[in-house]
Amino acid sequence: MRAVDPDKVETPIGYVDLQRVRSNAKKIASYCKEHGLNWRPHIKTHKSREIARLQIDAGATGITVATLREAEVMSTVTEDLLLAYPPVGDLKLKRLIQLPHELDLKVALDSAQVLKPLAAACASAERQVGILIERDVGLGRVGVQRVEDVIQLADLAQELDGVDFRGIMFYPGQIRMAEVDQDAHVREVAALVEEMTVALAKAGFVPDIVSGGSTPTLWRSHNYSGITEIRSGSSVFFDLEALRVGVASHDDLAYTVLATVVSTAVHGGAVVDAGSKALSKEVRSAEGDYGVLFDRAEVTVKTLNEEHGVLDLSRTDWEPRIGDQVRIIPNHVCVSVNLQDSLLAQDGDTHVMLNLEGKGRSLWVEESLLNPH
Numbered sequence: 001m002r003a004v005d006p007d008k009v010e011t012p013i014g015y016v017d018l019q020r021v022r023s024n025a026k027k028i029a030s031y032c033k034e035h036g037l038n039w040r041p042h043i044k045t046h047k048s049r050e051i052a053r054l055q056i057d058a059g060a061t062g063i064t065v066a067t068l069r070e071a072e073v074m075s076t077v078t079e080d081l082l083l084a085y086p087p088v089g090d091l092k093l094k095r096l097i098q099l100p101h102e103l104d105l106k107v108a109l110d111s112a113q114v115l116k117p118l119a120a121a122c123a124s125a126e127r128q129v130g131i132l133i134e135r136d137v138g139l140g141r142v143g144v145q146r147v148e149d150v151i152q153l154a155d156l157a158q159e160l161d162g163v164d165f166r167g168i169m170f171y172p173g174q175i176r177m178a179e180v181d182q183d184a185h186v187r188e189v190a191a192l193v194e195e196m197t198v199a200l201a202k203a204g205f206v207p208d209i210v211s212g213g214s215t216p217t218l219w220r221s222h223n224y225s226g227i228t229e230i231r232s233g234s235s236v237f238f239d240l241e242a243l244r245v246g247v248a249s250h251d252d253l254a255y256t257v258l259a260t261v262v263s264t265a266v267h268g269g270a271v272v273d274a275g276s277k278a279l280s281k282e283v284r285s286a287e288g289d290y291g292v293l294f295d296r297a298e299v300t301v302k303t304l305n306e307e308h309g310v311l312d313l314s315r316t317d318w319e320p321r322i323g324d325q326v327r328i329i330p331n332h333v334c335v336s337v338n339l340q341d342s343l344l345a346q347d348g349d350t351h352v353m354l355n356l357e358g359k360g361r362s363l364w365v366e367e368s369l370l371n372p373h
Contacts, residue, residue, distance in 0.1 A: 001050055001345070001352040009344050009351075011260045012274035014337055015327060016237070016345040016354060020254035021054055024236055027252075028218070029059030032230065035222035040064050040082055040211065042233030043074060045334045047358030048343070051236060052077045062104075064231045068095040070358040075100050076366060082106045082132070082211065084169065084231065086114040086142075093117060095363065097125035106130035106209070108169045110144050112156055115163070122162030130166035131157040132211060135196060137189045139173040147199045154205045167209030167228070168196055176216050176284070179246035186223050194225040216245045239333035240292060241284045256294045256327035257336060258344065259309065261320045268313055270320045274328060275307040280335035294327035301328060 032039040041055050042064040052063055052074060062080030065071045071083055072095070079102055086109040087096050096118075099105060107129055109115055115131065122129045133153045136143030144150055150168060157165040172189045175182055193210065200207055213221040213230030215238075221230045237255035238248040259274035279291055281304050289300040290309070296318060303310035309328070311320070320326070330336040337343070343354040357364065 001354060004344070004351050004353050006344060006346075006351045009258075009353075011258050011325065012272070012278040013258050014278075014340040014343040015256050015258040016051075016343050017254045018054075018345050018347040020252065021051060021236055022058065024238065024252055024254060025055050025058035025060070028232065028235055031219065031221075033059065037221060037227065038062070038229035040080075040229050040231050041236060042066070042084065042231045043070060043358060045233040045236060046337055047073075047356045048354050049073060049077055049357050050354055055236060061229070064233070065358070067358070067361065068092055069361055069364050071096070071099055071105075072364040073358045075103055080104045082108065082231075084108045084211075086110065087118060088114060090117075093121040096129075097121050097127060101127055104130070106132055106166055108132040108134045108211075110134045110136075110142055110153075112153065115153060115156060116160065119157075119160035119162040123160075124162075127162070129163050130209075131163050132167050132169040132209060133157075133165075134169045134171075135192070137170045137172055137192045138175075138185075139171060141171075141173065143170065147196050150196055151199060151203045151205065154200060154203070158205075165205060165207075167207035167211065168193075168200070169209075169211040170224075171212065171231075172214050172217055172224075175214065176241070176245065178244075179216075179219070182217060182220060186217060186220050190223055190225045193227065197226040215242055216247060218247050234333050237333045237337075239336075240329045240331045243329070244285055253294070253329060255333050255337070256329055257291070259326055259328055261322055261324040261326065264320060264322060269302070270311045270313060272301075272309045272311060272326060272328070273307065274309045276304040277306050278336065278339055279304060279309060279328060279330045280332060280339060282332045282335055284331045289331075291328040291330045294329055296326075 038061040040062040044066045063074045064082045066085045133150045134143040154165045175185045210228045215232045215234045242248040259272035263271040291301040293299040298315040302312040
């Protein structure tokens with residue numbers, strides 16, 4: 001991290017409160033310890049080695065990644081990685097087997113078509129990779145549909161050289177309603193998870209890892225029967241969705257987008273320089289807005305163009321002036337972070353720049369290796 005003068009940093013830019021990041025990480029680690037769970041945060045939210053180190057220091061037992069770039073970067077932070085995305089194609093498999101051999105690497109998948117080439121690549125590289133079988137628990141995105149399919153893939157993983165069956169994975173991403181309304185939905189997912197673990201045990205496959213959870217159900221993760229670890233990622237920062245769901249308070253919000261007012265010409269609104277290329281044009285609530293001001297909850301972002309964010313001033317007596325700076329809480333923090341070149345972070349009285357080493361798709365090589373002198 002390099003110290004900077006925040007007044008000399010151009011907007012829009014993602015803005016991080018590192019003290020709140022540490023507090024969030026500490027709370028999650030404490031919750032996991034209380035319930036006998038491991039915390040393997042998904043770093044797709046922040047893509048930063050520095051933030052990953054804070055999570056490890058707080059008690060995270062490993063890291064979850066979605067891309068090979070993220071895996072390459074995070075292999076310098078931890079030796080315990082889960083690639084929670086099926087690696088399809090020779091290019092991805094080549095990168096995967098080139099990851100450090102000392103890694104305890106696990107891969108989540110839901111088909112023999114992914115498992116067999118992965119096993120062959122690992123066997124040819126004389127390495128072992130753990131396999132987590134993913135089951136769909138209601139989101140309808142990926143994951144096998146029947147417990148019989150889980151057992152069949154577990155059996156195949158045990159037969160093939162280069163891989164070992166390590167456990168199962170699930171993601172209850174369909175549960176995004178208010179925390180107080182989640183009971184029945186959590187019970188449905190818990191029943192499916194229990195069905196899997198019981199059936200696997202009867203078939204002779206006792207999973208070492210049952211990986212699940214989500215940020216909207218973060219504080220209810222222990223209600224998923226048999227779960228051993230949670231992968232909640234956005235909880236290190238939280239966002240407007242988390243605030244509205246009820247899993248975070250305003251004091252937990254560690255990420256905003258710093259923006260500057262550039263126009264007040266149209267009555268009833270003001271335009272800031274944070275558009276869809278800084279906030280993302282993702283609606284995650286019935287309100288239909290794209291964010292809200294950090295210190296003025298009555299002011300929302302009602303319209304987004306690529307470089308323009310239009311603030312709705314109809315419910316406030318605040319009269320912004322051109323040049324004023326505001327902080328916007330985005331609907332979905334993960335997408336907003338991915339739109340930034342780097343992040344401006346406050347740590348007490350100091351401001352620093354955070355690099356996003358995991359961003360992008362290209363092969364990552366540590367700078368010290370490229371410039372040894």
